[in-house]
Amino acid sequence: MTKIPADENQLQHRENTAPSPVPPKVLTGLTLAASGSSWDDAAAAVGLKAATLRRWHRSDPRCQEFIEKVVRENLNVANSVLTNALPRLADELVTMALDKTVKPYIRIQAISEAFKVVNQNVLEAEQRKQLQAIRAHLDRLEDGGAQAIDI
Numbered sequence: 247m248t249k250i251p252a253d254e255n256q257l258q259h260r261e262n263t264a265p266s267p268v269p270p271k272v273l274t275g276l277t278l279a280a281s282g283s284s285w286d287d288a289a290a291a292v293g294l295k296a297a298t299l300r301r302w303h304r305s306d307p308r309c310q311e312f313i314e315k316v317v318r319e320n321l322n323v324a325n326s327v328l329t330n331a332l333p334r335l336a337d338e339l340v341t342m343a344l345d346k347t348v349k350p351y352i353r354i355q356a357i358s359e360a361f362k363v364v365n366q367n368v369l370e371a372e373q374r375k376q377l378q379a380i381r382a383h384l385d386r387l388e389d390g391g392a393q394a395i396d397i
Contacts, residue, residue, distance in 0.1 A: 272292075275294055275299045276309055276312055280313045281320060343357045
């Protein structure tokens, strides 16, 4: 049976009401799912069925945005951990590459990786310089300076 509002005021009130907040259990379950738990494990940890947790994710855009935010935050944390460890990893790579007691195929791989890292860093530095030059040229164009772009 479909309920019909008695008048337009009731209809407008229903349309203007904010959606109910996402339950904390659902948010916790979504956080666990975004952090590597299976849907079943994440749902069980918060006392829900996996189908219910997945339905919240599929049907509520706020849940989709939330899980994307958690994934982005997890990636930022992982990148931060790796970035902080890079100097030690580089030292280890160089130590392996130069250690005559390490098997040759391991040393070759370490040397190859070291060259790849240096090459990538050189390329990225060059690209940053080119982007800065392009931005400076665009700024001059916007200010009414140079009229042509040299390619």
